Amino acid sequence: MEIPRHWRLKQQRYRLVGEVCQHCESKIFPPRDICPECGGEADTLYTFSGNGEVYSYTTVHEGPAGYDDSTPYTVALVKLDEGPTVTAQLTDVDEDSLQIGMPVEMVTRKLKNDGDERGMIVYGYKFRPRMAVA
Amino acid sequence: MTTLKPSTKLLKPARSVGITGYGVYIPRYRLPAQEIARVWAGGKAALPIKEKAVPGLDEDVITMSIEAARNALARADIHAHQLRAIWVGSESHPYAVKPTSTVVAEAIGAVPNTQAGDWEFACKAGTEAIVASMGFVGSSMADYAMAIGSDTAQGRPGDALEYTAAAGGAAFIIGPAENALATINASYSYVTDTPDFWRRENQKYPEHGSRFTGEPAYFKHTTSAGSTMMEALGVTAKDYQWAIFHQPNAKFPQRAAKMLGFTPEQIEPGLLAPVIGNPYSASAIIGLSAVLDIAKPDDRILLVSFGSGAGSDAFDITVTKEITNRQDKALKVQDYIDRRTEIDYATYARMRGKITMK
Numbered sequence: 001m002e003i004p005r006h007w008r009l010k011q012q013r014y015r016l017v018g019e020v021c022q023h024c025e026s027k028i029f030p031p032r033d034i035c036p037e038c039g040g041e042a043d044t045l046y047t048f049s050g051n052g053e054v055y056s057y058t059t060v061h062e063g064p065a066g067y068d069d070s071t072p073y074t075v076a077l078v079k080l081d082e083g084p085t086v087t088a089q090l091t092d093v094d095e096d097s098l099q100i101g102m103p104v105e106m107v108t109r110k111l112k113n114d115g116d117e118r119g120m121i122v123y124g125y126k127f128r129p130r131m132a133v134a
Numbered sequence: 135m136t137t138l139k140p141s142t143k144l145l146k147p148a149r150s151v152g153i154t155g156y157g158v159y160i161p162r163y164r165l166p167a168q169e170i171a172r173v174w175a176g177g178k179a180a181l182p183i184k185e186k187a188v189p190g191l192d193e194d195v196i197t198m199s200i201e202a203a204r205n206a207l208a209r210a211d212i213h214a215h216q217l218r219a220i221w222v223g224s225e226s227h228p229y230a231v232k233p234t235s236t237v238v239a240e241a242i243g244a245v246p247n248t249q250a251g252d253w254e255f256a257c258k259a260g261t262e263a264i265v266a267s268m269g270f271v272g273s274s275m276a277d278y279a280m281a282i283g284s285d286t287a288q289g290r291p292g293d294a295l296e297y298t299a300a301a302g303g304a305a306f307i308i309g310p311a312e313n314a315l316a317t318i319n320a321s322y323s324y325v326t327d328t329p330d331f332w333r334r335e336n337q338k339y340p341e342h343g344s345r346f347t348g349e350p351a352y353f354k355h356t357t358s359a360g361s362t363m364m365e366a367l368g369v370t371a372k373d374y375q376w377a378i379f380h381q382p383n384a385k386f387p388q389r390a391a392k393m394l395g396f397t398p399e400q401i402e403p404g405l406l407a408p409v410i411g412n413p414y415s416a417s418a419i420i421g422l423s424a425v426l427d428i429a430k431p432d433d434r435i436l437l438v439s440f441g442s443g444a445g446s447d448a449f450d451i452t453v454t455k456e457i458t459n460r461q462d463k464a465l466k467v468q469d470y471i472d473r474r475t476e477i478d479y480a481t482y483a484r485m486r487g488k489i490t491m492k
Contacts, residue, residue, distance in 0.1 A: 014200075014241040047243070069491075070191050091192055092162050094475075108200045108241050109192040121228055123196065123237060131465055131473065 002114060006122050011045075013124035014108050018084070020046035027082035050106030051130065052080040057090065057098055066112035078104055078127050092128040103130040140366040145265060145321040147272015152314025153451070154212065154278060155307040155460065157205020158423045159198045160410055160470035163188040165482045167297045173479045174292040182383035186300035186411025188482055189286050194228045198303035199284045200241045205464035206280065206305040207242060209315070214242045217307070218276030219249035221266060223259025223415045225333070226286045227252055238282070249279075256331060257380055258441030259283060260304065260415040265321050265447055267308035278309045285414035290339035291488060298383055300411025304419040315456040316426065316435070318449055322363035324355055325445030332443065342442075351444045352382065356390045359446035360438045364394070367450055371395035375433040378421040380440035381407035390438070403428055409471055422451075424467040431455045 011017040018029035023040035027048065035042040057076040060067070067073070074090040090098070091109055104127035111122045164185045171179035189198070199222050207214060220239040227234045235250035249270075253259040260283015267279035284303030289295030311317045330351035333340035343351070356379055364370060371377070377396045379387035384407045391401045404421035413420065418439040425435055435451040483489050 010240055014237075015243060089192075092190065092473075107197070109197050110194060111192070120232075121194075121196075123241070126192065131469060133462065133465055 003120060006114065006120065016048040016050055016106055016125055018046050018048055020044050027080075027084060029080065029084040029086060048080055048082055048106070052078045052104055052127065054090075054098070054100055054102045054104060055079045055085055056100060059095060066114075074098065076104075076127065086125075089126045090128065091126040097129070104128060105130045140362070143322055143362060144366050145268070145323065146319075147268050149272045149274055150311035150317060151268050151271045151308055152311045152317035152454070153306055153426075154309035154314055155206040155208070155210025156305065156315075156423050156426055157202045157207070157209060157464050158302065158304045158416075158420050158467050158470060159201040159205070160187050160302045160413075160420070160467070161189045161193055161198070162473045162475045163190060163477050163482075163485065164474050165477055165479070169479050170297050174296075182294075182297050182385070183411055184408045185476075186298060187302055187413065188477065188485060189301040191485055193301070194286055195222070195224045195226050195284045195303070196228055196234050196237045198286070198301065199234060199238045199282045199305065202282060202284065202303040202305040203238055203242045203280060206307050208464040209460045210278075210307045210309070211460070211463070212278060212307070212309075214244040215247065216278045217244045217248055217280050219251075219267060219270055219279035220244055220282070221249070221251050221253055221263035221280065222282045222284060223253035223255070223261075223263045224284050225254055225256055225259065225414060226288065244280075255445065256441035256443050257382070257412075257414045257417060258439040258445060258447055260419050261437075261439035261447040261449070262441075264306055264308065264419075264449070265323065267306070268318060268321060271308050271310065278307055281306050281308060283415035283419050285416055287412060287414045288339050293339070295340065295342065298407065298412040300413045302410060302413030302416040302420050304416045304423050306419065313456075314454055315460050316429070316451050316453045318451055320363065320367060320450045322359055322366065322448045323445060324359040324362060324448075326355070328355075328442075328444035330442045330444055347382075347442070348386070351442060352380075352386050352440055353390060353393070355444050355446040356380065356438045356440050357393050359448040360390075360394050360436060363448040363450060364436070369450075371400070373434060374400060374436045376404060376425045376429070377401050377436040377438075378404035378418055378425060379438050380418040380446075381405065381421065382412050382417075382440075384408045396436075406467070406471070420467060426453070426457065427461060427466040427468065429453045429457055431457060
């Protein structure tokens with residue numbers, strides 16, 4: 001049971017809330033209060049657009065506890081348009097259509113049950129192939 | 135029984151209100167009705183629809199509501215902090231106790247200065263929330279309120295309901311008429327205690343009264359709501375460009391429309407049951423969204439929902455010039471319908487948790 005951790009991370013997980021450095025304007029995800037680029041203090045919240053592209057990916061066939069019900073699934077390194085690279089599951093995607101450089105967008109989905117079906121449901125970001133607005 | 139004059143039956147707020155933004159979500163998976171007939175009826179059954187939308191393993195009412203809400207906010211072009219209520223109507227809330235609406239509010243950035251609550255009235259919980267939002271904004275207690283109808287509908291394997299029970303969500307931001315893409319001129323609600331469909335506590339699947347679900351339930355309530363509102367407003371079917379009725383299957387809304395004098399052309403753009411099934415609380419309002427996607431300024435729209443148990447909410451809506459500025463700001467209903475991946479019954483059984491693992 002990790003209820004406090006899930007609660008503490010809800011903003012970054014639900015809607016990609018990170019930080020922006022006041023000194024060098026780097027966008028930071030996940031938030032860490034110190035800019036990894038210039039070392040300055042960075043505690044101004046910044047909501048990412050959710051758009052990015054697949055930097056690399058792999059398919060998981062033997063998932064860890066909590067994720068074993070949803071195998072096989074794809075985990076990708078997604079390079080966000082604003083700069084940072086995040087690790088996340090891809091969803092609504094067919095394995096044979098996957099490719100490096102593929103444009104993706106953030107969606108909020110179920111990640112897992114905390115414990116069993118009696119535990120809280122953990123929601124968070126995944127990425128899917130980008131659906132263009134006409 | 136007290137008889138009201140027709141004009142006093144209408145629900146009209148003191149301050150004029152309208153739809154500031156709307157958005158939908160429909161999952162990508164489709165289960166053809168023929169596939170259900172193959173498994174349960176030897177391939178020989180009268181099919182009520184072509185296919186239905188099925189949620190993926192990581193989707194539920196919360197995730198579908200979040201995406202519909204984000205689309206509605208994109209169209210409304212307001213900040214989530216301006217929403218003073220997030221109300222989610224559903225009969226498939228993921229938790230028995232813990233609100234869907236607080237997760238949605240957090241995910242769209244509307245917390246903490248907002249009302250939040252979950253509504254339940256079978257398939258019309260979403261339009262209940264719209265009527266409440268009209269009152270919230272119409273009384274000037276708030277400028278904007280969000281009403282969502284969303285469901286991952288359940289049907290017992292092999293039951294008639296399984297052919298149509300589908301998934302989807304729609305979100306509507308209700309706000310002042312002067313910033314609306316469509317004004318809501320009036321509403322009217324018609325309810326009675328009718329035992330046509332129910333699900334008891336801790337039961338996985340609903341029960342229904344078979345043929346009883348037609349005449350005394352669906353048709354009585356939809357036509358009474360629609361005709362009473364039109365009579366009170368002094369209008370007929372000819373005064374509307376479009377009409378949308380709740381869609382438990384393809385036939386019921388077509389027959390209700392005919393009973394009220396509407397032509398097949400008037401209901402065609404909002405009749406989606408044949409290709410997405412019946413996403414319960416979202417059914418009528420995804421239909422309304424599809425009509426708004428193609429509507430032109432001054433188009434007049436009749437919307438009639440239906441919820442078992444039973445009741446109907448009717449709405450008289452007029453599209454404004456703002457519609458053309460907002461239609462393209464978010465994904466449309468057709469975009470989601472076109473994103474189609476067909477699945478077989480075995481995949482559906484896994485996705486919907488119909489296979490017992492322990």
